[in-house]
Amino acid sequence: MNFTRRLTRVVNIGGVPLGGNFPVRVQTMTNLPTSDIEGQVEQIRRAVEAGAEYIRITTPTLADVEWLKKIKEKINEHPEDFVVSDGVPAFAGMTTLRGGVVIPLVADVHFSPKVAIEAAKVAAKVRINPGNFIKSDRRVVIPAKAGSPSLTTKSTEGDTYLDQLHSIMRPLLDTCKEYGTVLRIGTNHGSLSERILDQYGDTPEGMVQATLEAVRICQAENFHDIVLSLKSSNVKIMVEATRLLVKRMDEEQMDYPLHLGVTEAGEGEDGRLKSAIGIGSLLVDGIGDTIRVSLTEDPEFEIPVAYGILQASRARITRTEYISCPGCGRTTFKLQEAVKKVKEATAHLTGLKIAVMGCIVNGPGEMADADYGYVGAGPGKVHIYAGKIAVLKNVAEEEAVERLLEIIGSAALR
Ligand code: SF4
Known part of the structure; x- marks a missing residue:
């Protein structure tokens, strides 16, 4: 009956550390166009007030990176309104305010390597989806850098794909290293690559393989500031895939932290129940370092549900x-x-x-x-x-x- 949390490595996301023995972090995502600076900042303010510790913002294009920059500037005009109070400033060089740090922003990129690189210069964390990431560059054959570590031993179509993915990810990883940016490899059940689908179908195994391919590329580049997630709107798949990923990581002595969430969970009671079952099942296993409850509602409404799930699963106690x-x-x-x-x-x-x-x-x-x-x-x-x-x-x-x-x-x- 003793709760044991899976021990993961700590990654520093803009001064709010994630993983290890740090509290399971609560995050949300804004739902306005990135160009709506005022609206974004107001949503972020409300979400931070409700207890959000990271804010994700959709950043699909280079123009959005510019908007993201402006949002960050706007926040920095009144940083005292955006303080994550228990963000432990455990790393050197962090701006601290009244015992906390300013809310870290996460760029949700998904597709474009070019955008991801630019976003990594602005955001504390960048999220890519390996299933989508290579798609935009699919017709561009990028030769692997001479002398770069090969990820596979056989010469197959898969090798070409992985070499391409490696070449596409390398400059992004270099940028992340330079700017101290964390990378989330966020695999979604609904957007697995055709290659993975051909080989594994749309299965938990396919999701795990797609994720580990990208993880191994990070390892080959000696980049370890990564967070992983396997999401699905099907709670059973999300839970099974995440448990499988943990098993595989344990076999390979990987200790990367995990982000949990049920995508498109819905709204009202339905969304809350699905999230509680999916996220809660894993939390009671001791799995999970940050969670997002995805509701078809404004971001601040996700936060109390997230804390409620953490409390009910005794993963993070914040009330009686x-x-x-x-x-x-x-x-x-x-x-x-x-x-x-x-x-x-x-x-x-x-x-x-x-x-x-x-x-x-x-x-x-x-x-x-x-x-x-x-x-x-x-x-x-x-x-x-x-x-x-x-x-x-x-x-x-x-x-x-x-x-x-x-x-x-x-x-x-x-
Ligand atoms: S009063 Fe409550 S504790 Fe007592 S038997 Fe009924 S339900 Fe159980």
Whole structure:
């Protein structure tokens, strides 16, 4: 039952480190045209206020890189409005503001190597999609640099493709090295290359292979500031592909951090449930270093859901955790009202686990690893628990919340 997070290498994304023992980071993506500078900056402001730690912006063309530059400039006019408060400035040379750093921007490029190179000079991280990345250069045969490490041993059509991909990626990796930019290799189920599709079909295996091909190119160029993601709108595929990737990485002693997300998850309850299942399943496995909940809603609405998933999977605790039973015939007090009152009184106690249970018959046993318990003991009576021990018995319901707070307070003083 002990939660063990898969230990990954740390990459520094604009002063907000990712991986290792750093908190699982929360990110979102703006949904306006990149040219809408004011709109972008306003969305970013709202997302940062909600708790976003990286912001991704679509950057498909060179013109968009220019807009991205302007967005960054605009943010830097009032950096105090865009501070990631718990971004640990663990790396030298970082601009820090009031104990935090200015929100790092991520360029979502997908296709064009030329654009990716320019974006890497502006953004803290660049996202490419290996399935799309070579497509735009497909008709251009780029000879491999003399003496460059060959990634394969046999001369097949696949070799030509990989050599081309290597040649296309090399200048990007050089730029990333020069500017300290992180690269996300983000493979999507819906955009695998024809070559991968021919060989593996649109399977988790195909997604893993497409990702590892690009990873090996990074390794051959001695570039390790990478983050990987395997996304799908099909939750089962996303989970299976990511687990498979971790297995393959373990076999090859790779420790690159992972970005988790369910693409096109939808909106409202549907989107939240799909994201919770996909991202949450992997988090409870100890997999994942940053998450994005993709909703068909404005970015700031994704953030509380992301933190909720992290809390529920106990991957990152940012608030009080509550355990409460549904109530049944054994419940002898107003359980729903009691839960509300206890939550209001203890919402500031980040990290504590507090149970509100309907009866002393099953409540104490069922409240699992709660630190404190508020358990119905009879009509209008409550027992207060500290761990598994009833420290106050038969407290009148009206004063039970206050007594619970006293018990928590006295424990804190000890
Ligand atoms: S803990 Fe008690 S009151 Fe709550 S559901 Fe279980 S049996 Fe019913």
